[in-house]
Amino acid sequence: MPGSTITPDRCRSVIHWRVLPPSSRAHKHKLPPFLMETYKRPRLVMPDSVEKNKKIKTIIDSLRLSNDQVKLVMSTLQAEMTLGLSKDKKKRDSSCLPMENTYVRSLMDGTEEGDFLALDLGGTNFRVLLVKIHDGKCESYQQNYNVPNDKLNGSSSELFDHLAWGIASFLEKEGLKEKNLPMGFTFSFPLIQKSLSSGLLSMWTKGFKCTDGPGLDVVRLLNEAIARRGDIQVDTVAVLNDTTGTLMAGAYLDHHCQVAMILGTGHNACYMEHLEKVEKWEGEKDEPMGVAINMESGALGDNGCTDFIKTEFDIAVDKLSHHVGTNTFEKLFSGMYMGEVARQVLIKLTQEGLILDGRGSPELFTPWSFLTKYISMIESDGSGVFENTMDVMAELDVEDFVKEEDLSVIKYVCSCVSLRAATLIAAEIAVLIQHIDQSEVTIAVDGSLYKYHPKLHDLVLDKVHTLVPNVKCKLILAEDGSGKGAAFVAAVATRLSRAAKEARRDSDGDVKDENKHSEKLPSSPTAETVNSEKQDGESNKVDSPGKSPKSDNETENSLDLEATFQPLKSQPSLDMALALQGIPLKVS
Numbered sequence: 023m024p025g026s027t028i029t030p031d032r033c034r035s036v037i038h039w040r041v042l043p044p045s046s047r048a049h050k051h052k053l054p055p056f057l058m059e060t061y062k063r064p065r066l067v068m069p070d071s072v073e074k075n076k077k078i079k080t081i082i083d084s085l086r087l088s089n090d091q092v093k094l095v096m097s098t099l100q101a102e103m104t105l106g107l108s109k110d111k112k113k114r115d116s117s118c119l120p121m122e123n124t125y126v127r128s129l130m131d132g133t134e135e136g137d138f139l140a141l142d143l144g145g146t147n148f149r150v151l152l153v154k155i156h157d158g159k160c161e162s163y164q165q166n167y168n169v170p171n172d173k174l175n176g177s178s179s180e181l182f183d184h185l186a187w188g189i190a191s192f193l194e195k196e197g198l199k200e201k202n203l204p205m206g207f208t209f210s211f212p213l214i215q216k217s218l219s220s221g222l223l224s225m226w227t228k229g230f231k232c233t234d235g236p237g238l239d240v241v242r243l244l245n246e247a248i249a250r251r252g253d254i255q256v257d258t259v260a261v262l263n264d265t266t267g268t269l270m271a272g273a274y275l276d277h278h279c280q281v282a283m284i285l286g287t288g289h290n291a292c293y294m295e296h297l298e299k300v301e302k303w304e305g306e307k308d309e310p311m312g313v314a315i316n317m318e319s320g321a322l323g324d325n326g327c328t329d330f331i332k333t334e335f336d337i338a339v340d341k342l343s344h345h346v347g348t349n350t351f352e353k354l355f356s357g358m359y360m361g362e363v364a365r366q367v368l369i370k371l372t373q374e375g376l377i378l379d380g381r382g383s384p385e386l387f388t389p390w391s392f393l394t395k396y397i398s399m400i401e402s403d404g405s406g407v408f409e410n411t412m413d414v415m416a417e418l419d420v421e422d423f424v425k426e427e428d429l430s431v432i433k434y435v436c437s438c439v440s441l442r443a444a445t446l447i448a449a450e451i452a453v454l455i456q457h458i459d460q461s462e463v464t465i466a467v468d469g470s471l472y473k474y475h476p477k478l479h480d481l482v483l484d485k486v487h488t489l490v491p492n493v494k495c496k497l498i499l500a501e502d503g504s505g506k507g508a509a510f511v512a513a514v515a516t517r518l519s520r521a522a523k524e525a526r527r528d529s530d531g532d533v534k535d536e537n538k539h540s541e542k543l544p545s546s547p548t549a550e551t552v553n554s555e556k557q558d559g560e561s562n563k564v565d566s567p568g569k570s571p572k573s574d575n576e577t578e579n580s581l582d583l584e585a586t587f588q589p590l591k592s593q594p595s596l597d598m599a600l601a602l603q604g605i606p607l608k609v610s
């Protein structure tokens with residue numbers, strides 16, 4: 023059995039969510055203003071060493087962002103977004119932001135029913151979920167699995183075999199091996215989506231360095247791995263990015279949610295865009311007039327447009343990273359890199375003889391040894407308290423000689439790195455708020471950095487309020503949104519496909535010949551791609567050993583998907599879930 027499970031019983035959780043709850047589960051922090059001031063203005067207090075103080079501050083100063091720099095980051099981001107959405111290929115190619123069409127145009131309307139699977143791959147764990155939506159209630163069962171190192175660096179088929187193994191082990195455990203449930207697949211890497219159920223990997227990011235993958239359709243890779251096993255049947259009806267899943271989950275929690283963000287190992291954002299602003303849109307501009315755009319905002323700066331905020335520490339982190347020269351914005355603050363940024367600063371301070379007796383320790387000098395969770399731990403120590411900080415010092419093997427003033431400096435470094443992170447995140451949120459131009463916006467956030475950093479939520483929100491003071495903005499934690507959101511997308515796809523089928527039945531009298539109906543769909547590159555991808559996928563499934571040919575049910579799902587995301591003109595009301603959900607899209 024490949025890989026190992028992570029304490030299965032503890033990870034298996036049952037979460038009850040109400041469908042369309044009236045209010046969001048806001049992140050709860052209520053900070054007294056004086057404390058907020060200390061968060062916003064980290065201070066280094068070393069009364070006996072004014073000179074040293076000055077030297078330290080000079081080194082760390084490059085991490086501070088001036089108001090002008092923040093404004094420039096904002097205007098740069100907006101410009102790159104516009105280029106990324108442009109009709110003109112040259113302009114699009116000049117942007118560092120792919121601004122990908124996700125093919126998700128409808129959010130949940132509360133009428134979804136059934137059992138759905140989700141597969142969520144993004145970090146060194148992956149999850150399989152069963153989400154049951156019945157009678158207006160939603161329950162989810164999930165199991166986490168490890169992605170061992172050899173799978174991060176091996177071939178893509180080895181990785182996908184491992185994912186298929188996880189799905190099979192989950193289905194076995196839940197007694198679902200004989201079923202063929204619709205599944206949403208959250209794949210948290212840059213994808214060029216060809217349809218809701220197919221997407222080509224652009225490149226690996228974060229800690230993944232498989233020997234192949236870019237250019238391949240990840241749903242096909244998954245289907246092939248499942249077929250190789252031959253012991254399970256899963257109908258992957260949707261592939262999505264984790265931000266899209268989080269947007270879906272966020273909209274479920276709060277109907278003002280139109281933006282989602284991942285602040286975890288990696289970083290990215292997604293938002294509901296009006297079709298009129300998606301110049302590169304090739305399909306019909308029909309209802310609903312919105313589409314979720316996966317920005318891949320972690321790539322901001324990959325074309326050099328944000329070099330003006332890059333510090334020597336960021337350059338060093340990039341050099342050490344798996345994918346040099348890419349995901350520039352993500353590397354400034356996401357969970358995989360933020361600790362390393364702090365370590366680079368600490369190394370410089372040590373080498374200049376300003377902390378840790380100028381000697382440090384082999385641990386400190388080991389790349390990636392300063393985990394981002396250490397920043398969260400240190401930031402949790404109150405003023406003048408060094409309890410967690412000392413625990414971190416023990417991890418770095420410097421606890422025997424670290425001085426109290428070193429502790430102050432280390433804490434100060436972590437505060438400055440955190441403050442820069444919060445400022446950049448807030449700048450991005452402010453741009454998105456301005457862009458969608460609503461008076462009230464909720465941002466759904468998922469990811470370990472956001473969940474565990476004790477100050478990030480407050481710092482981000484405070485800065486957003488300063489940057490866009492006239493908009494009511496809320497950040498909510500859409501916990502496990504990336505996983506549940508995949509099941510929600512599968513649920514919406516299934517609902518809409520059923521509705522489309524019924525509509526066809528009504529208009530044509532019968533549905534004897536499904537292929538005939540699919541020919542009637544508006545011809546578009548999307549519909550064609552779906553057809554060809556599906557055919558390939560099907561032949562693989564049927565050929566696989568020990569696997570029965572597709573059931574009628576499976577055929578029904580594949581065909582219906584086209585209708586789902588290319589709705590028939592004669593059935594405009596089918597796809598009005600956005601409107602039902604009460605999401606006002608500004609029509610320009």
Ligand code: BGC
Pocket residue numbers: 144209210211212213227228263264265284286287288289290318320349352
């Ligand atoms: C990936 C994105 C993903 C983000 C958060 C980035 O490295 O490129 O696709 O959404 O991490 O997981």
